[in-house]
Amino acid sequence: MGVREAQKRATREKVVEAARQLFEEAGYEETTIRMIAERAGVSVGSVFTTFESKVDIFNHILFEKFEALFSELKQISPYLKGSTRDRIASLMSIAYGVESRQLELMISHLGASHGWPARIEEESNQRHGRLLGLFRAALEQGQASGEIRTDADLDLFSEMLFAVYVRNYRKAYYEKLSPEALSALTERQLALLFEGVEAKA
The missing domain is CATH 1.10.357.10 (Tetracycline Repressor, domain 2)
Known part of the structure; x- marks a missing residue:
């Protein structure tokens, strides 16, 4: 696995874990992409490079x-x-x-x-x-x-x-x-x- 692919996978894992926490804490409707990005410590753009929505x-x-x-x-x-x-x-x-x-x-x-x-x-x-x-x-x-x-x-x-x-x-x-x-x-x-x-x- 190349460095770029490893970084993308690491970002994806951070996004998933942050979203999981927020969905459980705040609920799906109240959670926004920006909230997920902030919790994961990545940019909003990085979230959209790993998931469409x-x-x-x-x-x-x-x-x-x-x-x-x-x-x-x-x-x-x-x-x-x-x-x-x-x-x-x-x-x-x-x-x-x-x-x-x-x-x-x-x-x-x-x-x-x-x-x-x-x-x-x-x-x-x-x-x-x-x-x-x-x-x-x-x-x-x-x-x-x-x-x-x-x-x-x-x-x-x-x-x-x-x-x-x-x-x-x-x-x-x-x-x-x-x-x-x-x-x-x-x-x-x-x-x-x-x-x-x-x-x-």
Whole structure:
């Protein structure tokens, strides 16, 4: 790696760390590029040589965060016990437990997603596709065991599960739900949803 590339990488790391701190302290909306530059000890121009916009920085931080979470969920998934519904509820509960520590950041992410560039939307969809994949894998296991109807649309149902998962962050934030209360709500929601796909005895 050349000197110029090393300097650019060092600047990028400073910008990311400064932005992460500010997003957590002041929130996404209140944080400006100038604030990030000042915290990082670099010029505003240097910020824009490493990222195109504030939402790009935000997306990068969330990507790192979600990668760690989804990697953990993927490792845990094969060892989850219970019915298909129980295993999916466990996946959501674990994710909520992790994300609840930075709930405001998640809400900012949901807000920033409205109107962001198509490129970032595509990146976000690819990232979230990993969680959808875990949901679908659990559903496929349920079909194989006879627990889930063979004619159930697993792609559509996985998307419905993901919609519930994301929506509940807003409920947790605005209704001030604890991780335990959020998990209990999720279990009730899943009980209703699974009535449509569970095989009848």
